[in-house]
Amino acid sequence: MNKKISIVDIANALNISKTTVSFILNGRAQEKRISEELVKRVLKLVKEVGYKPNSLAKSLRTGKSNIIGLMVEDISNPFFANIARLIEDRAYEKGYRIIYCSTDNDTEKTQDLLTMFQDRHVDGYIIAPPKNIEDDVAALIKSGLPVVMFDRYLPNVDTDYVVVDNQFSTYNATRHLIEQGYSKIAFITFASEQTQMLDRVEGYKNALKEARLKPYLREIDFNRNEELIIEPLTAYLKRNPDFDAVLFGTDHIGTCGLKVIKHLGLQVPADLAVVSFDDYDVFKLYSPPVTAIAQPIEAIADNVISLLLKKLDANHTQTTQKITLSTTLNTRDSSRSMLKVAITK
CATH class of the missing domain: 3.40.50.2300 (Response regulator)
Structure with a gap:
């Protein structure tokens, strides 16, 4: 098939409703008392046709994309690259994926990238901020999105950060x-x-x-x-x-x-x-x-992702944390x- 397979295509092929297909794919078959035989038929067809759910559509339905935006000065720099790798590993263990980007310390580029992340409905932001993005970050926080900064911070924005002394x-x-x-x-x-x-x-x-x-x-x-x-x-x-x-x-x-x-x-x-x-x-x-x-690369990465994951936990409330680590x-x-x-x- 040349066209992308949708839930509607799966439903039509099996002569069932798209709502039933959605319940099965979202693990709610037992809750909705859908028969085991029908579940097997749906999952078998999904595998045969190679159906992939639309992550953006899913995020609009659930309010979560399970994606974290990571913005650093230069992802090719060993310091940022090593931290990004460690953050990615920890995030993946918790069911989150990371989108990286380099800001080049450019304010306008950073603002464009923030817009891109918002369009992708990312759940949270990890930022090594350039100058003059205070208003943009404050708007994210006001809208309820968690933001953790590292390496440096914005003095006039009250948010979590992890830095060294x-x-x-x-x-x-x-x-x-x-x-x-x-x-x-x-x-x-x-x-x-x-x-x-x-x-x-x-x-x-x-x-x-x-x-x-x-x-x-x-x-x-x-x-x-x-x-x-x-x-x-x-x-x-x-x-x-x-x-x-x-x-x-x-x-x-x-x-x-x-x-x-x-x-x-x-x-x-x-x-x-x-x-x-x-x-x-x-x-x-x-x-x-x-x-x-x-x-302390590992300690920086561990503290950064731990702070963000806590913020992403709907049942967790915490005050803003500002962490300063020692160097060697x-x-x-x-x-x-x-x-x-x-x-x-």
Whole structure:
């Protein structure tokens, strides 16, 4: 058959009502006292013709699609990809499917994607929000749809979120570099007004202020074209050859930074000690291995999906929860103490 099989086609083929077919397919045959023989005939035909229920029509009838919308900055980024995978596994165990999308931190694109999710009647939203979508998220919450944010949040919107202690993370990493003997420590990150990025800058500044050292902050505009990140990063390091350490604010800018350092012929840590936010395989395999701030991926994913599933439970009522998790500073050879570096020289 070329046309898509419907419940009406099943009903006509068996000379029964479409309501009876619907009751059987929705597991209500016993409740409606439909004979076992008829149930078997319907299910046999459904299997033979390969009937697939229309999920959108079903969601309109039941008010539930069993679909969760997951919106992240970039699904190809290892941090977001790993979290998305863990969330998908937990959701599937509970009968939910996930639709992913990347916002690219673009407000207009995010608003278009939210409209698409609403058209699909998704049951709940997990969002790593870009700026200026406060009104859109507030409208979702007002309409009764659960929203959980992660990685960052919107200060003016009261919703559940799961984040890490970004301020302490960069404070701790900067303190580590200071304790290793470094004093001209640059912080290179993406220009952003998002909560997690503002907190990372604050933590870096606090550590330097405490040690009475001068901050060297360079914020670079995010761009999907890596060359447009590498160019200003290269220029900044060339203008400041006296830096003895650098802290990168994200894994993406960290990998770009390592390429620049190699291109400039600088030795790590002899010429420049390196620490980056977000730990993943590239940093572990780099020579020398790079000290990195590791986010608790599994704990983030577990808390995010647990919060949303509780919100989706019709019998569960809960107040808004705001969860902050700790990170781990994985120290490696890229931030070896200046004394040890001098000895190896």
